[in-house]
Amino acid sequence: MSQLQTFRSTGIIPHLSGAAVAALKARASAWEVPLIESPDQLSMFVWDCELRLKIEPDCLRIDLSGPEARLIGILRDSATELFEEAGLTAEWDQLDIGALAPGLSLLRVESVASRTPGFIRVRVTGPEAGRFAERGLHFRLLLPPSGRDPVWPRISASGRTDWPKGEDALHRPVYTVVAQADDWLDFDIFRHANSPTCDWALSEPVGQPVGILGPGGGWCPNARRLWLFGDETALPAIARMLDLAEGEVFASISASVMDLAEMEADHRVTQVGDLLSALREHERFGEDDFVWFAGPADQAREARKHLTSLGLPKKSFTAAAYWG
Structure with missing residues (x-):
């Protein structure tokens, strides 16, 4: 059986500093991603990658690992910025200086x-x-x-x-x-x-x-039932998820019939006048459902409040501001 390739990038912070550890803990908390701590190292897991800080006698060693060189490059960029904000300098072992930005x-x-x-x-x-x-x-x-x-x-x-x-x-x-x-x-x-x-x-x-x-920006949610709510700016994303979804899909769209194009004939799609009203018609969603909402910023905020009030955990919905 073939094994997935792992990409890495390593470096050091050339002196011991509690500021680096504190900064990584704060970032993991802000991003709500897993963090594992032991006496001599700290690991944050994000984007299917691991950022590990290991305490050595005279420095902190940084070890990044993940499934794509692109993701490692993005994580290295983010880590460098994070440590700079804490007044620290990361020195990377190998850099392809002058190469195009990761991704x-x-x-x-x-x-x-x-x-x-x-x-x-x-x-x-x-x-x-x-x-x-x-x-x-x-x-x-x-x-x-x-x-x-x-x-x-x-x-x-x-x-x-x-x-x-x-x-x-x-x-x-x-x-x-x-x-x-x-x-x-x-x-x-x-x-x-x-x-x-x-x-x-x-x-x-x-x-x-x-x-x-x-x-x-995330992939099509894997759910038994996927509920999509969006205005015309969300039409491309909704169209893609209608193609990708493996379970049942129900899409409520606030857009003109002409812009719906082939989606007008899709039995999973309902044209609505007001997105929030369409969302609020649902007083509960199933345990295995996922709700995806995209539209103007004010409506996205209200959608988030409504879904939270229904008791949906954060992992079961997205409410994105596409404009405004």
């Missing part, structure tokens, strides 16, 4: 088309497109300023990602992979005023390079 792929725009009255469909291609088919529904689209050559984020000598600033600063919106196969992936852009991404999509960008950073 960043450079793809090329193949096509742009009107998907529905409210959405623009973009297809990008490249040899790394396939890795966006799993482990996360979302990604960050990195767009350089109009008229400037792109400057991409790269790994610096400190271990952190060096992001372009000033005139080279990138626009970094989050989008959902709606389809992926072979060497391409598709995503949909919601049309709205004052949107740099809409302006870019309508500027005939075919052939241009773009940065795709991810994947991230």
